[in-house]
Amino acid sequence: MTRVNTVLGTISAAELGFVAIHEHIGYGMPGCELDSRWWKTPEERYEETVPKLRKFHENTQKWGAATFVEATGICNGRDIDYYKSLSAKTGVHIVASTGFVGGDTALPFFERASVEYLTDQFVHEITVGIGDSGAKAGIIKVGVSRGFKMKELDLRIYRAAARASKITGAPIFTHLAVDCEPALNIFAEEGLPCHRVLFGHADDGVSQGKINEKALLDAGGRIGFDTFGYDLELPDPPFWGRARAERLKHFLRFINSGLVDQVLASADANCSPLGWPGVKGHTVNYLFEQLIPDLREEGIDDSLIDQLFVHNTADFLTLQPISD
Numbered sequence: 001m002t003r004v005n006t007v008l009g010t011i012s013a014a015e016l017g018f019v020a021i022h023e024h025i026g027y028g029m030p031g032c033e034l035d036s037r038w039w040k041t042p043e044e045r046y047e048e049t050v051p052k053l054r055k056f057h058e059n060t061q062k063w064g065a066a067t068f069v070e071a072t073g074i075c076n077g078r079d080i081d082y083y084k085s086l087s088a089k090t091g092v093h094i095v096a097s098t099g100f101v102g103g104d105t106a107l108p109f110f111e112r113a114s115v116e117y118l119t120d121q122f123v124h125e126i127t128v129g130i131g132d133s134g135a136k137a138g139i140i141k142v143g144v145s146r147g148f149k150m151k152e153l154d155l156r157i158y159r160a161a162a163r164a165s166k167i168t169g170a171p172i173f174t175h176l177a178v179d180c181e182p183a184l185n186i187f188a189e190e191g192l193p194c195h196r197v198l199f200g201h202a203d204d205g206v207s208q209g210k211i212n213e214k215a216l217l218d219a220g221g222r223i224g225f226d227t228f229g230y231d232l233e234l235p236d237p238p239f240w241g242r243a244r245a246e247r248l249k250h251f252l253r254f255i256n257s258g259l260v261d262q263v264l265a266s267a268d269a270n271c272s273p274l275g276w277p278g279v280k281g282h283t284v285n286y287l288f289e290q291l292i293p294d295l296r297e298e299g300i301d302d303s304l305i306d307q308l309f310v311h312n313t314a315d316f317l318t319l320q321p322i323s324d
């Protein structure tokens with residue numbers, strides 16, 4: 001049987017239904033919980049989050065189930081007991097991440113951690129559980145620190161992630177697809193096939209012109225169009241925003257070149273952002289309210305939409321250990 005780790009237990013890939021592959025219940029910088037401007041009571045957090053997840057569940061009805069992949073790594077406000085409670089209340093499967101969004105958001109405790117230490121940490125969270133929550137991570141987060149160049153700690157995290165992925169079979173997703181050469185070298189050296197890696201945010205406004213798409217595709221990597229909805233048309237767009245039509249055109253270029261197996265799409269929205277105001281009006285439900293209608297208008301049919309959000313994602317999330 002295929003296996004995927006969710007916060008409420010291990011399920012088969014066929015049970016995932018529609019998958020939003022890169023989302024956040026709440027993401028923040030380390031220490032954000034101490035910022036008095038952004039303190040939220042548990043009631044406020046639930047109040048902001050539950051309706052969005054319920055709507056997500058409702059929007060996915062025709063696919064039979066809803067899966068929300070929570071892309072917040074260690075140190076960025078990850079809260080497993082909260083995810084468990086949300087999943088139980090809303091019926092949405094939640095897949096939690098081990099790993100780090102980027103080396104620059106890892107607390108000093110991890111700064112000098114060896115590759116072996118980090119590998120053990122990720123493997124433990126995937127096979128035993130995260131803290132004392134009893135929940136196992138289903139995916140490994142890695143990322144490029146600010147500055148669009150991999151830092152030394154980023155490289156160590158990537159290498160540990162590659163080893164942990166081979167041991168546990170959990171896939172990897174990256175924050176940013178820029179400076180991919182060192183990443184591709186590490187995955188090749190460690191013997192991890194790149195179809196186990198989603199190179200994320202290949203569609204954002206600030207990365208354009210900085211991504212070697214050909215190298216990623218040639219290596220067999222998966223390309224993440226996972227910031228859908230951060231549109232410049234928003235009233236107060238974030239610095240990584242992009243014109244809606246331009247992002248869609250970029251995505252369609254991949255789909256129309258027969259690369260549908262190598263792309264994944266998501267909104268990277270925060271249900272209830274931590275320590276920052278978030279982006280007003282942007283939720284995981286953008287996928288249903290804007291993206292899927294846009295795709296349909298461009299002649300993309302249901303089977304292709306299923307391929308993107310059901311089959312590609314199920315294949316990617318299925319635990320697939322790789323022996324040497």
Ligand SMILES: [Zn+2]
Nearest residue numbers: 022024071268
């Ligand atoms: Zn994200």
